[in-house]
Amino acid sequence: MTVDLANLSVPGPTANSLTAPFWQAAEAGRLMIQRCCACDKWVFYPRAICPHCWADALEWQTASGKGRLKSFSVIWKPGHPGWIAATPYVVGLVELAEGPTMLSHILVQANDVAVGDPLSFASTNIGGRILPCFAREAT
Amino acid sequence: MRHLMPNVAISGIGELKPQRRTDGVNTMDLLLRVSAEAARDAGLRPSDIDGLLVGPQVGETPQHVPAAVAEYFGMQPTMANVVDLGGASGPGMIWRAAAAIAAGQCETVLCVLGNHRNPTEPRSPNRNPAREFDTPFGASGANTSYALLMQAHMAAYGCSAADYAQIAAGARANAQLNPMAIFHGKPADIEEILASPMVASPLHLLEIVMPVAGGEAVIVTTVDRALRGPHRPVELWGAGEKVTHRAVSQAPSLTSGPLKPAIARALGQAQLTIRDIDFLSLYDCYTIMVAATIEDAGLCAPGQFANWLRENGGMGPEARQPINTHGGQLGFGQPDLAGGMTHVVEAVRQLRGQAAGRQIRNCMSALVTGNGATMSEAVALVLGVQA
Ligand SMILES: [Zn+2]
16 A cells, blocks of 8 residues: 555445444544344444344444454455555455454555454544544554 | 135235435335334244345445345345336235245245435435445455455365366356357466456456346246247246345355355255256356355365365366356356346256257256355256256
């Protein structure tokens, strides 16, 4: 990665009032996801009602920000042209300690990443927006 | 009173209060709320529902609508479809639900329609969760999703890059037997495939289908009527469907997909085992898709696809169980959504005995697989001919 991600011209989240707390928390440096008060399960991505039990009982909670890299890809030919300047870069599937998996941008060198790597939450400016990314956990 | 319809009934209903505008909510929210109400009315839990019929969602989810809705709902249906008949969509769903139940594909079908309304919002495509939660991180398009699936498979089982590349090489070899294939006259060996540019690691360019223009069509009728036609009828002996998610991050497994239960259901209906199948017509958007399908079909243990392929004698018409004799989409080209139908058409040719230059000897049965989105929408068919 040779460019500052903040300078990329790339599409941002299509947030709405339901999902905004997730993105706003990331901007403030916190990872917040929903948890169901009826069945106690964590939920990602945000929903209006719980996808596990269909109860109208979701509330926002702060997650630990810890996770594990379930898989990754080094992107050489991005699907969106705005990302070409950042190649090669790494995206990955992050299994959060709370259970759900999210896709994110992984702040590692393309030649130094492996499935199973422990990760921690790292808010990062991508294209002028602070997004919830992940970096390798300091050991 | 006797009637010709299957015995089905409506057991639950839900309805939302109409609103002039619905600021901040999307169509998915409304669909899930009204569905939860219908489930409560019927005394059902979400897990009791195994079929899903939805309407089109212009401006929010242009494609993969049933998978996107099912994922949002936390459902993994065994029958999922869009009914796109304007004002007749609702009634159209009811008999389709009955037909799916009568066909043994599901027991309880949720039929749901709805829409949000925000007059100031631009009706741009793609405002669904995959767009909101994947694209901003630099992940867009199918290549990234299948690269993530392939990396997970590699890490779990230690398969080599050459193991997967042999699938693209086998497809190219079969394309040499099909003058219609885009890569006819252009074979590629494992070395050449691995030397092609990396697109999204570990996927090389030649492990990815080439988009082409094209078209495929199939006529389905009764066996009686087909017997009066010019060709040997190719019968549908079994079918299976399963939808598990839409975005790759929501996949219940990265190394095994919904084709596993879909194939099992199709074989069960056909009263055959996978070893009985003469021809494997397997959806192959990427090399990893064929690898995962060989394993999900039960042809070998997870992680053993490469050894199995070698023991199978490759993929050609002389192999023990030939695979994708038309070249697959990796060798034939992918004419967009018609690409999946090429696997049906080739199976029909093989079962009729009309696959000139690549005919399999004594081909009496075929397994056809279809796959959509991120190894998340699966259909399996068992086709066969009478001896
Ligand atoms: Zn719940």
